[in-house]
Amino acid sequence: MTTTPVTLDAGQARARLHELTVIDVRTPGEYASGHLPGALNIPLDRIRSALPEIRHAAGRGDVLMVCASGARSERACGLLAEEGIRTATLTGGTGAWAGAGHDLHRPAACDTRAGWSMERQVRFTAGTVVLLGLLLGLLVHPAFQILSAGIAGGLVFSALTDTCGMAAVLGKLPHNRPRPADLAATLAALRRG
Template identity: 70%
Template sequence: MSTPRTPLTPRALGIEQARERLSELIVVDVRTPGEYASGHLPGALNVPLDQLERALPALKESTAEPLMVCRSGARSEKACLLLAEHGVTAATLTGGTLAWAAGGHELDRPAGGARATWAMERQVRFTAGMLVLAGLGLGLLHPAWQLLSAGIAGGLVFSALTDTCGMAAILGRLPHNRPRAADLDATLAALSAR
């Protein structure tokens, strides 16, 4: 009888620990390409969280430990748990790029016209706010439009209770939040080379 496999527990690295070990880690930024373009850790490779499974073979073959990074640490923690399910030990950067920048460390930005976009959390707040205002405004014309505002409010409550976000999943599919196939393939090739 076999015993169930226990998933590997992700390790959290503080800013200074990560800075000291940066050259020996594979830094993987799991934010959207637009967020990545707004500033990332030096040498970080961009593999959006929803594309992380495509990078599993390269991460499994690598001898360097992956350091998963996002804006604040929530998505990188999810990335570490996903990797752990597949037998890859990874660390997460405590506080993400926000903490890195707040610690006085530089963030790299891609050269050559990569366009920075708002962080996903900010995109969600903006979209939710606009939809609520639209529902309230259109509700003056016909009360049924107020259901739009109620639906968004219910979605936000559900999102908080389940720690998931359907609106972020939808917004993540917009063109400015999607990696170009060539960019992701180049990133995966760079991962394989490490």
């Protein structure tokens, strides 16, 4: 049986933060760039492997799923609902949280270089490929403009389907991949409560 995820806005989440288990489903790089206080990082592509621990946490109290804008956390809530685990999502994600004036925490062990959000990585990569396609089309051969057209088509498809293939590919890069020890520590923290 599936359940419908509950949504909390930034104010509601802040008022209940002390009683929530917060799971940030962004990449480790995004998580390191700033997350809700006390949030644990389980990237969206690792949610299924963490089902027993999330179920355990949900048995103790409410679980709030968080991402940058709310789209990935809604997807995580859907995956968990298929497993009968009721969760909530933060409307607008960490962007709305920070926009409401609430602090984002950064791991103490992180270097001073801030990680880029996945949205920023996608914009940078798409823009770079479009410019490269246009330049190569002018300087080398017009056929290179197909690169720019391909990115434009991908962006339209991404908007229509609310998915992002480029983000999925970028999420597999080393700086966006979870370290096994980090996920193991997160899962242990969920089991302890």
